Amino acid sequence: MILxxxxxxPFAIICLPLAAAADNLAVEYTEDGRSFTDDDVxxxxxxxxGTVDWPTFSxxxxxxxxxxxxxxxxxxxSTYAPALKQSALDxxxxxxxxxxxxxxxxxxxxxxxxxxxxxxxxNVMCFLDDIYVYLKAHGSGTIPRGRPPKKEAKSDVIRExxxxxxx
Amino acid sequence: xKKLSLLTSGIAICLAxxxxxxxxxxxxxxxxxxxxxxxxxxxxxxxxxxxQITSDNVGDLQVAWTFSTGVxxxxxxxxxxxxxxxxxxxxxxNIVYALDLANDGKIVWKYEPKQxxxxxxxxxxxxxxRGVAYADGKIFLHQADTKLVALDAxxxxxxxxxxxxxxxxxxxxxATVLPIKDKVIVGISGGEFGVRGSVTAYDMSSGEQVxxxxxxxxxxxxxxxxxxxxxxxxxxxxDSGTNxxxxxxxxxxxxxxxxxxxxxxxxxxxxxxxxxxxxxxxAQRPGDNRWSMTVMARDxxxxxxKWFYQMTPxxxxxxxxxxxxxxxxxxxxxxxxxxxxxxDRNGLGYTMDRVTGELLVAEKFDPVVNWTxxxxxxxxxxxxxxxxxxxxxxxxxxxxxxxxTGICPAALGTKDQQxxxxxxxxELMYVPTNHVCMDYEPFRxxxxxxxxxxxxxxxxxxxxxxxGGMGNFIAWDNTDGSIKWSxxxxxxxxSGALATAGDVVFYGTLEGYLKAVHAETGEELYKFKTxxxxxxxxxxxxxxxxxxxxxxxxxxxxxxxxxxxxxxxPNDGLGAVGGYAALSDYTALxxxxxxxxxxx
Numbered sequence: 001m002i003l004x005x006x007x008x009x010p011f012a013i014i015c016l017p018l019a020a021a022a023d024n025l026a027v028e029y030t031e032d033g034r035s036f037t038d039d040d041v042x043x044x045x046x047x048x049x050g051t052v053d054w055p056t057f058s059x060x061x062x063x064x065x066x067x068x069x070x071x072x073x074x075x076x077x078s079t080y081a082p083a084l085k086q087s088a089l090d091x092x093x094x095x096x097x098x099x100x101x102x103x104x105x106x107x108x109x110x111x112x113x114x115x116x117x118x119x120x121x122x123n124v125m126c127f128l129d130d131i132y133v134y135l136k137a138h139g140s141g142t143i144p145r146g147r148p149p150k151k152e153a154k155s156d157v158i159r160e161x162x163x164x165x166x167x
Numbered sequence: 168x169k170k171l172s173l174l175t176s177g178i179a180i181c182l183a184x185x186x187x188x189x190x191x192x193x194x195x196x197x198x199x200x201x202x203x204x205x206x207x208x209x210x211x212x213x214x215x216x217x218x219q220i221t222s223d224n225v226g227d228l229q230v231a232w233t234f235s236t237g238v239x240x241x242x243x244x245x246x247x248x249x250x251x252x253x254x255x256x257x258x259x260x261n262i263v264y265a266l267d268l269a270n271d272g273k274i275v276w277k278y279e280p281k282q283x284x285x286x287x288x289x290x291x292x293x294x295x296x297r298g299v300a301y302a303d304g305k306i307f308l309h310q311a312d313t314k315l316v317a318l319d320a321x322x323x324x325x326x327x328x329x330x331x332x333x334x335x336x337x338x339x340x341x342a343t344v345l346p347i348k349d350k351v352i353v354g355i356s357g358g359e360f361g362v363r364g365s366v367t368a369y370d371m372s373s374g375e376q377v378x379x380x381x382x383x384x385x386x387x388x389x390x391x392x393x394x395x396x397x398x399x400x401x402x403x404x405x406d407s408g409t410n411x412x413x414x415x416x417x418x419x420x421x422x423x424x425x426x427x428x429x430x431x432x433x434x435x436x437x438x439x440x441x442x443x444x445x446x447x448x449x450a451q452r453p454g455d456n457r458w459s460m461t462v463m464a465r466d467x468x469x470x471x472x473k474w475f476y477q478m479t480p481x482x483x484x485x486x487x488x489x490x491x492x493x494x495x496x497x498x499x500x501x502x503x504x505x506x507x508x509x510x511d512r513n514g515l516g517y518t519m520d521r522v523t524g525e526l527l528v529a530e531k532f533d534p535v536v537n538w539t540x541x542x543x544x545x546x547x548x549x550x551x552x553x554x555x556x557x558x559x560x561x562x563x564x565x566x567x568x569x570x571x572t573g574i575c576p577a578a579l580g581t582k583d584q585q586x587x588x589x590x591x592x593x594e595l596m597y598v599p600t601n602h603v604c605m606d607y608e609p610f611r612x613x614x615x616x617x618x619x620x621x622x623x624x625x626x627x628x629x630x631x632x633x634x635g636g637m638g639n640f641i642a643w644d645n646t647d648g649s650i651k652w653s654x655x656x657x658x659x660x661x662s663g664a665l666a667t668a669g670d671v672v673f674y675g676t677l678e679g680y681l682k683a684v685h686a687e688t689g690e691e692l693y694k695f696k697t698x699x700x701x702x703x704x705x706x707x708x709x710x711x712x713x714x715x716x717x718x719x720x721x722x723x724x725x726x727x728x729x730x731x732x733x734x735x736x737p738n739d740g741l742g743a744v745g746g747y748a749a750l751s752d753y754t755a756l757x758x759x760x761x762x763x764x765x766x767x
Contacts, residue, residue: 061608064624065447069291069359069728073626076732079723079756080240080293083732107284110239112259116288121618147570147606147626166613 024093025140033155034129041093042129044137050150052143054158057151059134062127066118074145075135080113085139088132100128126165189348189432192302195249200709202248202717205298205343206586207665207706210494211429213588214666215707219714220765221669225683225692228763231715232272236758238262241702241723243584244298244343245663246760247306248708249320254301255760258723259287259294259311265323268710276323278308278316286312286334289617291359292725295341295702297427297584302346303371309353313340315369317351327374331355331367336616338362345428345437347467350377354424358442358487361419361620364459366439368470378470382422382441382458383408389458389472390465396472397524399552403475411455411480419614420452421445422459426489426584431505434522436464436473438507440488447485447578448609448622449563455480460488462509462517464524474524479513480553483562484538484607485578485623486513491586494521497594499528499646508645510587510598512580515542515554518645526552530648532582532641533600535575535630562607562623570608577605577627579725583661586704587643590666593686595651596643597672599660602630603637603734628734637730637748640664640674640682642689652689657748661726662718663704673716675701677726678753681718681761699757700750702726713764721758722750 027045028038033054035045045053052060063075063084070081077083088096103117118124124131137143195203199216207213220228236242238257247254251269256262260282265275287294290311300307305326306318313332316325331353332338337360345352350368358364364382369375380390389408396403409417422441430437441463444456460479465472479486493508499518507521514536518528529542538561539554558564560574579601587598605627612622629637638656643649662675670686677700683693700722707716733749 061610061624064626065610065612065621066619069619069621070288072728072732073734074732078293078729078731079727079750081728103288105284112240112284112287112294114284114287116285118618121615123612123615123619123621166611 025136032157033152034158042133044133044142046137046142050143050148051152052137052148052150053152054154055130056134056137056143057148058127059130059132060148062123063131063134066124067131075138076145085135088135089139093132096132097128100124122166126162191304192346195301201250202245202706202708203301204247205244205300205704206427206429206491209347209430209432211427211491211586212493212495213586213664213704214590216668217707217709217714218668219709220667220671220716222671222685222692224765225669225671227765228683228693228695228716229766230695231762231764233762234266234272234760236262236721236760238721238758239756240721241293241295241727242719242721242758243295243341243702243704243724245704245706245719246717247299247301248710249301251710252320254299254306256296256299256308257758258296258721259290261296261308261310263299263306263308263318263323265320278318278323280308280310280314280316282310282312283334286339289334289337289357289360290339290341291356292728293723295724297341298343300344300346307344307346307351309340309342309344311339311341313338313355315344315351315353315374317374329369329374329376336360336362337618340425342425342427345430346371347430347437350467352428352437354426354428354439356423356425358421358423358445359619359621360617361421361445361614362423363418363420364423364441366424366465366470380465380470380472381408382424382461383412383417383420383456385409390470391472397474399476399524399526400546407457411457413453416452419445419620420456420459422461424489427491427586429492429494430467431494431521435467436521437467438462438464438492438494438521440490440492440509442487442489443482443485446612446620446622448567448612449481449483450567450609451611451622456482460486462488462492462507462519464521476519476524476526476552478511478515478517478554481563484513484574486511486580488512490582490584493587493589493596495589495591495645497646506645508596510582512576512583513538513554514576514581515539516643516645516648518648528645528648532598532643532650533576533602533639535602535604535633536581537573537575562609568608568610570606572606573604573631574607575604575630576601577603578607578625579603579627579659579729583725585661585702586663588664588666588672590672590686592668592670594644595686596645597664597666597674598641598643599662599664599674600639600641601637601659602633602639603627603659604630627729637734640684654684654689658730658750659726661702661724665705665707667707673705675703675705675718677701677722677730677750679720679722681705681716681763695763697761698759700727700754716763717760719758719760722754722756726750
């Protein structure tokens with residue numbers, strides 16, 4: 001599994017304009033069903049046969065409950081809100097977390113763009129890393145639009161963490 | 168000086184008769200040269216007796232003049248025309264312009280409220296507003312942040328203002344208001360934020376609250392008389408707004424009221440529908456969840472409910488019941504009756520007796536509708552009036568964390584708020600529809616005030632095994648529930664229709680076309696591509712002896728979110744991705760009014 005992604009990673013470097021961005025995708029290690037880069041940033045793990053890890057699937061599901069009413073299906077953007085599949089690649093992980101947690105506003109003559117802060121919303125915050133890795137997986141072209149057809153089972157640790165977070 | 172004289176005459180009116188304001192708007196609406204209310208009239212027929220533009224000459228239609236609103240996002244609703252003045256509204260920040268039609272559309276006044284931009288993200292699905300209303304020399308603006316403002320129609324000065332809800336807990340507004348008799352009646356949005364829906368009447372001259380009726384809760388909150396308020400002819404009984412809910416879920420129960428309002432002054436009743444129960448995860452709210460998804464008939468003066476009809480008990484698909492109630496007087500089964508016709512999100516077209524609340528017709532207005540086999544029409548049956556749910560498409564029966572696939576229609580409904588029109592000449596309803604299906608997977612969510620409270624993930628795609636498009640524009644016979652003709656459209660038809668005495672029916676499309684079709688046959692007679700996609704409603708008026716057609720462009724709303732990048736069908740498997748049209752390939756943002764007329 002991990003080996004498969006390690007093999008994919010060099011391919012991703014070729015595809016992406018910035019080599020630095022690829023470092024933000026490649027899996028360095030996996031713990032209890034969650035994968036991370038060598039900077040300890042969460043990332044997706046997709047097997048050669050298209051099976052996605054649980055966080056990527058969970059992120060697909062949570063995105064389409066919490067985010068798509070503004071940002072459109074599959075992180076593709078809407079008439080007024082940006083395509084998050086690109087933002088997840090362009091933005092530093094910690095900046096991404098900051099914007100989702102605290103929100104941000106761009107208000108001027110041409111634009112009334114307001115991202116709310118989701119900091120006190122467990123339906124978002126408990127799944128923020130899932131949403132982030134899902135968007136990176138789709139934004140990098142690793143998975144296509146739509147519901148991932150095959151997924152890993154949810155690990156016991158993820159289940160325990162979710163239950164604790166959701167209260 | 169002028170203001171003073173207006174004020175004193177206002178006092179005199181109060182003493183003389185509280186019904187004066189109503190008489191003013193009624194006479195303004197009767198003058199077919201004007202467009203005095205968003206819905207065309209209290210009956211919501213969206214029909215104009217103007218007949219200068221006909222099925223014979225509409226092909227010659229030309230753009231007469233245009234006006235940029237200065238705002239980019241989704242433009243719903245339409246302008247009003249009263250006398251020489253046209254009133255144009257915008258989405259957030261909810262600017263109102265008064266244009267002088269006798270002076271080439273010169274801006275007489277402009278009103279721009281100051282609103283906290285924090286309201287923007289708690290508006291589900293773009294910052295739309297479905298327009299201002301007029302009565303008693305005032306323009307009524309119901310802002311995004313739920314502030315209701317009465318403006319002097321001549322000057323734009325604020326006469327009074329009142330706060331109806333609290334955006335901090337997700338309460339917002341997108342709807343127009345109903346000015347009737349001495350009241351202004353308003354609704355509320357926020358079903359995806361756990362808002363408990365209500366309808367509120369304010370005194371037209373002072374802005375003081377007169378009554379408020381919640382959609383669920385104790386009898387004193389929902390304004391019912393347990394013995395005399397009926398559901399399909401049977402008294403609703405005590406605690407009907409709480410006894411089909413588990414625990415306190417009704418307090419965040421949804422049933423918001425963001426649609427259109429109609430009224431019958433003879434019966435002293437107003438009509439509207441309530442939205443989805445929240446959350447979208449049906450497992451978290453066992454029971455019928457009354458009175459979400461309900462057609463409501465209430466006394467205009469007191470708010471007391473006369474009758475209810477719950478169309479979709481225990482919603483499992485987000486089929487809000489808020490679409491307009493169109494009032495007509497027609498013969499049905501050999502009897503002349505006062506009817507109410509409603510095209511629900513759930514894909515069924517209902518015809519009811521609007522006096523008694525009796526259900527007469529309930530038929531699918533898109534043949535692909537599959538979540539139900541139909542409504543039990545037997546008054547002696549235990550399930551009278553209930554839709555029979557098909558187990559395969561029941562997100563409740565399939566359970567949490569299960570993806571139910573192939574459900575038609577999608578959550579946005581076979582029809583959303585985009586209002587239909589009725590022509591008394593043809594006795595047909597002209598209905599803008601969506602032709603979209605979905606997969607729906609509910610899961611557990613927790614409630615936080617002011618945060619989205621959804622609890623389902625869904626994927627939408629054009630109705631399979633059909634024409635491939637995402638919409639139809641249909642003609643419907645409401646007396647027998649049958650489709651007379653149907654025009655396939657590439658995108659959902661998200662624009663309100665207009666029927667005219669010239670036998671022409673108008674509607675807009677998401678690509679931006681204004682289209683004119685023949686009222687009898689549906690034959691396309693004219694189209695013109697406006698600068699942006701149309702989610703506004705077509706209106707008409709006459710000025711200087713000439714009939715005009717007006718339409719707001721400005722793509723957005725739910726359609727602009729779901730369709731901007733195009734839809735995909737996950738059931739087609741990999742490789743079919745991108746196979747459907749993306750709205751962003753056809754149009755871009757931009758608010759503009761386009762006005763058409765015949766050449767001189």
